[in-house]
Structures are given as structure tokens and as C-alpha cells.
Amino acid sequence: MSAKEVILSGMQPSGELHIGNLEGALRNWVRLQDQYEMYSCIVDWHALTGDYEHTELMKERVFQLAVDYMAAGLDPEKVAIFIQSDVKEHAELHLLFSMIITVPTLTRLPTYLEKKEDKGLDSYGFLGYPVLQAADICVYNADKVPVGKDQEKHIWLAADLAKRFNTLYGPTLKEPQALFTKIPTIPGLDGRKMSKSLDNHIAITHTEEETAARLKKMFTDPQKIRKGDPGRPEICPVYMLHQVYTPEAEKVIAPPCRSGELGCVDCKKMVSRNLNEALRPIREKRVVLENNKDYIWDVLRNGATRARTRAQAVMEKVRAAMKMDYYG
Ligand code: SF4
Numbered sequence: 001m002s003a004k005e006v007i008l009s010g011m012q013p014s015g016e017l018h019i020g021n022l023e024g025a026l027r028n029w030v031r032l033q034d035q036y037e038m039y040s041c042i043v044d045w046h047a048l049t050g051d052y053e054h055t056e057l058m059k060e061r062v063f064q065l066a067v068d069y070m071a072a073g074l075d076p077e078k079v080a081i082f083i084q085s086d087v088k089e090h091a092e093l094h095l096l097f098s099m100i101i102t103v104p105t106l107t108r109l110p111t112y113l114e115k116k117e118d119k120g121l122d123s124y125g126f127l128g129y130p131v132l133q134a135a136d137i138c139v140y141n142a143d144k145v146p147v148g149k150d151q152e153k154h155i156w157l158a159a160d161l162a163k164r165f166n167t168l169y170g171p172t173l174k175e176p177q178a179l180f181t182k183i184p185t186i187p188g189l190d191g192r193k194m195s196k197s198l199d200n201h202i203a204i205t206h207t208e209e210e211t212a213a214r215l216k217k218m219f220t221d222p223q224k225i226r227k228g229d230p231g232r233p234e235i236c237p238v239y240m241l242h243q244v245y246t247p248e249a250e251k252v253i254a255p256p257c258r259s260g261e262l263g264c265v266d267c268k269k270m271v272s273r274n275l276n277e278a279l280r281p282i283r284e285k286r287v288v289l290e291n292n293k294d295y296i297w298d299v300l301r302n303g304a305t306r307a308r309t310r311a312q313a314v315m316e317k318v319r320a321a322m323k324m325d326y327y328g
Helices: 019-032 044-051 055-072 089-099 103-107 110-119 129-138 149-169 208-216 237-245 254-259 264-290 293-321
Strands: 006-011 037-042 079-083 144-146 177-179
Touching (some): 006 019, 019 037, 019 055, 019 264, 037 293, 055 079, 079 293, 089 293, 110 129, 129 149, 149 177, 149 293
Parallel strands (some): 006 037, 037 079, 144 177
């Protein structure tokens, strides 16, 4: 048995991965993969909560996300990379958890209220989304989950469900904790949060030319109309990208922006160049991986075998604790 702590990470296969996903999550996972025993899931069941009508796209999206995981640097030798629906134990624990949580606890979650309004979602599966997320984590008895602040409440819920289970049936499940790391904020082209559905994103799969063309349209300080006007980098989304992709942006970008010496057109050209340079190795690796279809599916199959071994062991304990191990 590994002495390392266990972490669970996951993303939905919802289409093109963008630089917000890359810088906000994936690069962090890559940094953590040596330190922890990591299970990295492609959460296809979760993707159904918002897009249950287009399952014909799922296989390609799962494949592309696996390519993204590995192109960004997740190493299948170190990390079990797998598809959620390949490990049915997630669904079993989800069902058991759904018995010990109340509906008002779920309807009070801020993410439920927001998404219900935004996307008009009102399904049973959507309401139970955080319960399935709790099962995703607890089925590996994960110690930690690397998440952004907006997901913090869901980790509390997972810890709460594990605690409730332990109180009812005896100590069985670990209470997972959120693992916060300082991650950069990546704004969308319109200054809002980067999102594919808002079409304000830079995808990893965009070409260098597409990236430059999209960045040309990015919002800037509205008071800086032309070169010579003083700018306010602190409110400019382009400057936020410089802070991630341009070394010493506070010295090379902020002062000439403020003085007016640097115009927005040139400033965007610089950020395009630096961003494209940073993404180049990932984009190149992507092309190689994408052409090795059998290898990618093998990685996912093997990852599922590893994940299943751990999940089955945890579920045996869960069934025993509940006195539902009938043939044991
Ligand atoms: S010069 Fe750059 S940082 Fe300054 S407002 Fe224009 S785009 Fe933003």
C-alpha cells in the first residue's frame, strides 16, 4: 500500500478545454501528481446533468479530455486516469448517500440556485449532482480534493456525508478536505469568467493564429481609447493574462500602460506571443497523442482497473458497515 495521501480530481467532458481550465486546475494537478496518489476522473455522468440530450458527442469529448489531461502533463504511470462511468461503485455510493441527505440541504446550495436560474435545470439528477460528487470522492476514501473556492461547499458536503455515514454505521469513510492552491485568475475575452458556453475563451486546441485573432477582440480599460492615453492595468483583463504569461509584467507592461507609452494593440500582440509560446509544447504533444487513439483508450481502460480496485475495497467496507454484505 502506498503511504501517500490520496487525492481525487475530475473534470467534465464538455467540449474544448480552455486556458482557464488549464491554469486553474490541470497545471495544479500536474504539480501534485508526484506528491499524492492521484485518481483523475473524466466525469461523464456529471456532464449529463446539463447536456443529457447530446450523448452522441460524449465519446469524442471523453477522448479529447483524456488527450488534454496527458498533453498538459498528467502521467498515466503515476495517476489513474479513468472514466467515471467505468467504475460503477460511484453510482452505488451515490444511491446510498442519497438516503442520508435531505432535499433542503441540496436546494440551499448556492451552486444549485445559480445554475437553476442560469440554465433552467430542474432535474432529479441535477439536484443530486453534489451527492454524486461526494460519492466520487468518498468511494476512494480520498484525503483531499484540489478545488477552487467556488467548489468549497461541495467538499464540505462530501465531508459531512462521510461523517454522517460514520455516525450511523461506524467509522468507515474518511472525511475529505479541500486542497486549495494559489491559482491564477484567467478572465474571459469579455472580462467575465472564461467559459466555453459564453464563447469568451481561448481553447488549447485553437491554433496560434486563432488565439491571436481572438485576443485582438479582448476587452481592455474602456478609458484607454488610443496609444498615448493613460491606462489602468489593474482593471484590464489583458493585463491579468500578462500576469500569468509575461514574466515581470508589473515592470514591463504596467508602467508603460499607465504612462500611455504602450498601446493596447501592441500589448495584445505581446500577450498573444507569450501565451502561444506557453501553450506550444502542450499543443504539439496534443497532436501526437490525438493520433494514438488506441494508446489513449488503453490508458483509460488501465486507469479504470486501478480505480476500480480501490473503489471496490472501499465499497466492501461500506456494505459491511451497513450489514448489507449478505454473502460475507
Ligand atoms: S495597454 Fe495593455 S494593460 Fe494597458 S489597458 Fe491596454 S491592453 Fe490593458
